[in-house]
Amino acid sequence: MPAASGTARGGIDLGGTKIEAVIVDPRSKVLGAARRPTPTTGGPRDVVNEMLAALRDAAKLAGVKPAELLGVGVGAPGNVDPETGAVSNALNLPDWGGSYPLAAQLSRRLRTGVFVGNDVQVATDGEFRLGAGKPYKSVLGVFWGTGVGGGIVLDGKEWLGRGGAGEIGHTVVMLDGRRCPCGRRGCLEAYAGRAAMEARARKLKDKGAKTDLFKLMKKHDRPRLTSSIWEAAVRNGDKLAIELIDEAVHALGAGIGSAVNLLDVEAVVIGGGLGLRFGEPYVARIAEEMKPHVYVSQPDVQMASLGDQGGAIGAALLAQKARRTRASG
Amino acid sequence: MPAASGTARGGIDLGGTKIEAVIVDPRSKVLGAARRPTPTTGGPRDVVNEMLAALRDAAKLAGVKPAELLGVGVGAPGNVDPETGAVSNALNLPDWGGSYPLAAQLSRRLRTGVFVGNDVQVATDGEFRLGAGKPYKSVLGVFWGTGVGGGIVLDGKEWLGRGGAGEIGHTVVMLDGRRCPCGRRGCLEAYAGRAAMEARARKLKDKGAKTDLFKLMKKHDRPRLTSSIWEAAVRNGDKLAIELIDEAVHALGAGIGSAVNLLDVEAVVIGGGLGLRFGEPYVARIAEEMKPHVYVSQPDVQMASLGDQGGAIGAALLAQKARRTRASG
Numbered sequence: 001m002p003a004a005s006g007t008a009r010g011g012i013d014l015g016g017t018k019i020e021a022v023i024v025d026p027r028s029k030v031l032g033a034a035r036r037p038t039p040t041t042g043g044p045r046d047v048v049n050e051m052l053a054a055l056r057d058a059a060k061l062a063g064v065k066p067a068e069l070l071g072v073g074v075g076a077p078g079n080v081d082p083e084t085g086a087v088s089n090a091l092n093l094p095d096w097g098g099s100y101p102l103a104a105q106l107s108r109r110l111r112t113g114v115f116v117g118n119d120v121q122v123a124t125d126g127e128f129r130l131g132a133g134k135p136y137k138s139v140l141g142v143f144w145g146t147g148v149g150g151g152i153v154l155d156g157k158e159w160l161g162r163g164g165a166g167e168i169g170h171t172v173v174m175l176d177g178r179r180c181p182c183g184r185r186g187c188l189e190a191y192a193g194r195a196a197m198e199a200r201a202r203k204l205k206d207k208g209a210k211t212d213l214f215k216l217m218k219k220h221d222r223p224r225l226t227s228s229i230w231e232a233a234v235r236n237g238d239k240l241a242i243e244l245i246d247e248a249v250h251a252l253g254a255g256i257g258s259a260v261n262l263l264d265v266e267a268v269v270i271g272g273g274l275g276l277r278f279g280e281p282y283v284a285r286i287a288e289e290m291k292p293h294v295y296v297s298q299p300d301v302q303m304a305s306l307g308d309q310g311g312a313i314g315a316a317l318l319a320q321k322a323r324r325t326r327a328s329g
Numbered sequence: 330m331p332a333a334s335g336t337a338r339g340g341i342d343l344g345g346t347k348i349e350a351v352i353v354d355p356r357s358k359v360l361g362a363a364r365r366p367t368p369t370t371g372g373p374r375d376v377v378n379e380m381l382a383a384l385r386d387a388a389k390l391a392g393v394k395p396a397e398l399l400g401v402g403v404g405a406p407g408n409v410d411p412e413t414g415a416v417s418n419a420l421n422l423p424d425w426g427g428s429y430p431l432a433a434q435l436s437r438r439l440r441t442g443v444f445v446g447n448d449v450q451v452a453t454d455g456e457f458r459l460g461a462g463k464p465y466k467s468v469l470g471v472f473w474g475t476g477v478g479g480g481i482v483l484d485g486k487e488w489l490g491r492g493g494a495g496e497i498g499h500t501v502v503m504l505d506g507r508r509c510p511c512g513r514r515g516c517l518e519a520y521a522g523r524a525a526m527e528a529r530a531r532k533l534k535d536k537g538a539k540t541d542l543f544k545l546m547k548k549h550d551r552p553r554l555t556s557s558i559w560e561a562a563v564r565n566g567d568k569l570a571i572e573l574i575d576e577a578v579h580a581l582g583a584g585i586g587s588a589v590n591l592l593d594v595e596a597v598v599i600g601g602g603l604g605l606r607f608g609e610p611y612v613a614r615i616a617e618e619m620k621p622h623v624y625v626s627q628p629d630v631q632m633a634s635l636g637d638q639g640g641a642i643g644a645a646l647l648a649q650k651a652r653r654t655r656a657s658g
Contacts (some may be wrong), residue, residue: 138490150591154488161467161593164625170559170590172583172622174504184622186583254501254515259591261499262479264490293501293513 008064010072011316012051014093014120016146021054022312023062028130032062033309036038043095048105067111073318074114075122076102085116092146115318117256117312120166124151125158126314127269132302138265142256143272145227147193152263168312171191173254191251197244198225204240210238216254228279249282253289264296271304279303337393339401340508340645341380342448345421345475350383351641352391357459361391362638365596372424396440402647403443404432404640411412414445421475444647448640449495453480455643456598461631467594471493471497471585472601474556476522481592498522500584503542520580523603526573527554533569540569556606578611594627600633608632
């Protein structure tokens with residue numbers, strides 16, 4: 001398939017749990033994809049090695065050599081410097097508290113340009129330009145997973161603020177409420193983030209609540225309560241799991257409703273590990289839970305349509321944009 | 330002062346309590362100002378008559394005839410159609426539930442162009458272009474008064490969404506919390522809006538709480554608890570007033586903090602009847618109450634600097650903009 005040479009782009013979604021890599025054609029059609037678990041020990045170099053391996057696997061499936069790619073985009077957690085491609089403060093990644101020159105290291109090894117953006121912003125851009133947000137000019141992306149991330153597109157352009165915009169997970173839905181993993185109180189993420197929900201489930205189990213959540217976790221040999229474990233538990237009628245997911249949906253309705261009252265966007269697109277796993281019926285439930293809070297007109301509420309690969313496909317757009325900038329510069 | 334003829338503009342802030350009119354020069358300097366109470370009975374025609382009277386008083390002080398003004402801008406509550414200048418659903422104004430052609434009626438009587446915008450957006454634009462927001466490119470305006478209104482400027486442009494953006498008063502700060510005058514639960518305005526605070530004070534007094542709030546109201550012959558009555562009560566050490574104002578400041582910290590986490594603006598400008606009356610020390614307190622919730626960097630928090638006339642001065646900018654559009658159109 002040498003047709004892909006010189007026109008294909010790479011995209012990597014660097015998550016706390018997995019690394020997803022894709023190769024796409026000029027129309028963002030996926031030509032090859034691969035996935036690796038994110039290392040939980042070691043440091044940035046080990047993470048980079050797995051990113052390289054995932055991208056090379058995807059390139060092989062697409063029949064293209066990494067050096068022939070127009071460029072590679074990366075969606076990364078933590079603080080991203082979009083100019084240099086350095087990533088700092090990525091606390092979900094092993095030993096990545098400091099700054100690491102991610103773009104430079106990947107670029108040297110892949111022998112093509114590498115462009116790094118914030119993971120949530122990249123996923124929002126993907127859904128806006130290629131996915132469920134395509135019919136709209138203003139979109140709020142909500143990524144319901146380990147945390148609750150948000151991305152904002154206004155009048156066709158991403159709004160980044162001073163670089164940190166979109167932190168919908170730290171909307172206060174309950175004054176002086178539950179402690180959030182971020183250390184603050186009453187944040188949406190304290191009720192709806194998977195990490196907070198796991199901590200809450202563990203605490204309630206220790207206090208005597210009945211649940212099969214942790215049995216399922218062991219049975220499937222997972223280090224934590226993944227989205228599929230939550231989904232399986234709810235499907236099996238596990239009371240604690242149902243209660244915590246209901247609470248999350250209730251909090252999401254308030255938090256997203258508040259954001260809509262402020263921004264008055266045309267559409268909300270819901271993705272993330274839990275969002276995609278629980279799917280359409282829960283997206284509809286979140287839309288219902290928003291209604292009692294929405295003061296402006298209710299926007300359309302859609303499920304993210306690019307699926308698990310959305311982050312990587314969105315990241316690949318960075319390479320396209322960067323290339324265009326270069327060509328005209 | 331015939332110098333003002335042909336270059337001066339008019340601005341009217343139509344509030345639920347008072348009508349403020351100004352005449353400004355091309356640099357937005359106030360040449361004349363007048364104020365009238367908003368009629369509490371009658372209908373839109375009576376309100377229009379008072380608006381005309383206030384504008385004519387201001388024009389007389391400025392030494393200019395209304396027909397010589399470049400145009401007149403109006404900041405109005407309710408739903409504004411910026412194209413036609415019709416105002417509907419202005420529930421704080423007498424018998425104004427339906428739609429009324431405000432711009433057309435005023436224009437006919439004043440014999441100059443009249444341009445109508447949303448009161449909060451007009452006040453935000455005034456602070457952004459002429460007041461405390463001037464040094465910044467992205468600003469969140471928060472107007473703490475009868476309700477809690479918000480206006481958003483991003484990258485130098487007002488963000489209106491589908492027309493209703495900025496409803497920060499209906500941010501949910503307490504899931505399933507106190508009933509808001511809007512009928513919803515847990516809104517910021519249910520804790521910090523002057524109307525909600527008055528209802529709360531009355532309820533607590535009826536339950537036996539001690540307070541001089543209503544005595545002060547009668548003494549000053551006011552139909553409701555105005556900002557100056559709240560301020561006087563707090564200054565006198567009235568426990569209930571202090572408790573409710575503290576609660577409002579606490580809720581404002583959470584609601585504004587949430588908005589900042591989403592928008593990551595450079596600055597927050599705080600105005601409105603209570604904001605201006607309680608002034609700098611309370612703006613500083615609100616900034617402190619934001620800090621425990623702000624996930625991004627804390628923005629600058631400033632008091633609105635155009636004062637009581639800010640709404641009218643901001644409204645006068647509408648005439649400037651509209652004129653420019655016409656000239657180039």
